[in-house]
Amino acid sequence: MTATPRSRLLLKLDAEFEAAARAGEQRRAQVLRAQRAMLLARQGDLPAAREELTHLHQAAFASPHPELGAWLHLAEGLMTYYTDFGTAAIERLQRALSLAQVAGAREAQVLALAYLAMLHMVNHRFDALGHSLERGLALATEDDLQARARLYLVIAMTLHHADDAEGAAPWYAKARACATAAGDDAALSALLHNNTQFRVAAVRRAALQGRAPALAGLLPGVQSMDNFDHALGMHALTQVNPLLRAQVLVVTGAYAEALQLFEAHLPHALATGLERMGSSMLADTAWCRAQLGQHEAALAQARESELEIDPRCDTDDQAATHSRLAQVFSHLQLSDDAQRHGALAQQRWSDFAAEQARWREVVRAALEKGH
Structure with missing residues (x-):
């Protein structure tokens, strides 16, 4: 088994695997190999993770054991998540939890x-x-x-x-x-990504709701994610980075640069599991076109965004879509459409505020009971 010197945890797992293999601890070695596959998936090296898992599934079929099964389901769950960012991974992880409980792992x-x-x-x-x-x-x-x-x-x-x-x-x-x-460099990458994504989301909400956005250091923060991932060979979340940068550029008024990023990266993102972001990103794209004088294209993109609105997508994404479309239609002097989306935006922002209160309560209760 080979390892990249950039990944400290991968080096550690390789060393532990080799020690277990030398000691003849077959099951321990298999578990470590499954953990290695999990880490490869989290780093975005899906082909290498799949190669590991194919070998392990063959071993598990020949000699099944609930502990190895638990780790395999964990790894497959993460593979599924980082492939399409959907909900199918939940079933795999629940199965992993059940097997781990049976095995006492x-x-x-x-x-x-x-x-x-x-x-x-x-x-x-x-x-x-x-x-x-x-x-x-x-x-x-x-x-x-x-x-x-x-x-x-x-x-x-x-x-x-x-x-x-x-x-x-x-x-x-x-x-x-x-x-x-x-x-765990993959976890550090995830931390940087999530912190930055939520900062971008807060800035975007503020701008759409007419409040002053806290932009200080935000674009450098997005760039730091790219730098960190490149230095450590992380690929799992890099497709999101250009879209985060584009969203910030829209807020700052750099419409031409934002439009270039949307055109280059949005189609691929929507085809690889990020459909829930589609309507709001298309609305942002329409806004960029409207601001750049591309009125016919802006209207077409706005209508496309309307068609992509899914009541199952996140409430704040729905609210952002309606807010941005209200701006686009107002700019295009389509007052009826603008008023309709403005009213929908106000309702969805209110719904989102109620959700935020629920999030806070969930965390408070979990901390009280879990600690």
Whole structure:
């Protein structure tokens, strides 16, 4: 097994695998190899992760064991998530949790709960998020650095999304400390990405709602994600970076540059699992075209954005779409359309504020019960 010197945790797993193999600890070696596949998936090296998993599935078929099955389902769940960013990974992770419980594999249980919490947060499953956080926090020990880094990151993400950046800050710090201690560079990359994404989302909300956006240091922050990922060979989340930069550029009024990024990167993102962002990104693209005098194209893109609005997508994305479309139609002097979207935006922003209050309550309850 080979490893890149850029990944500290990968080096550690390789060393432990070789030691287990020399000692004849076959099952331990297989578990470590499954953990390695998980890490490769988190780093975005999906072909290498698939190669590892294919070998392990063959071994598990010949000699099944619930602990190895748990780690395989964990790895497959993360492979599924980083392939399409959808909800199909949840079933895999739930299966991993069940097998880990049967095997008494506490480490796999905690990691399954941590990643389930992340997916429940992303998919707005309030009760399931609270349950996974509570159980994960209660089960995690000081040695569970990777799981605690992920649990703390989910807490930080949830509070940040709930407009409590001050409350999120210490949890980002806790997540960073655990990830650093574990040598988990993929977790550090995820932390940078999520912190920046929620900062961009807050700036975008402020601009769309007529409030002053906190832009200081935001574009350099997006660039720092690119630099970190490039230095450490991370690929899992890099497709999001250009779109984050484009969103910031729209807020700053750099419409031509933002439009270039949307044209270059949005089609691929929408085809690879980020459809829920489609309507709001298309509305931003229409706004850029309107501001650049491309009125016919702006109208066509705005109508496309209307068709892409999905009531199942995130409430804040729906609100952002309606707010931006109201601006586009107003600019194009289509007052009836502008008023209709303005009214819809006001309702969805109100709904989102109620969701934010619910997020804060879920975290508070989980911390009280899990700690």
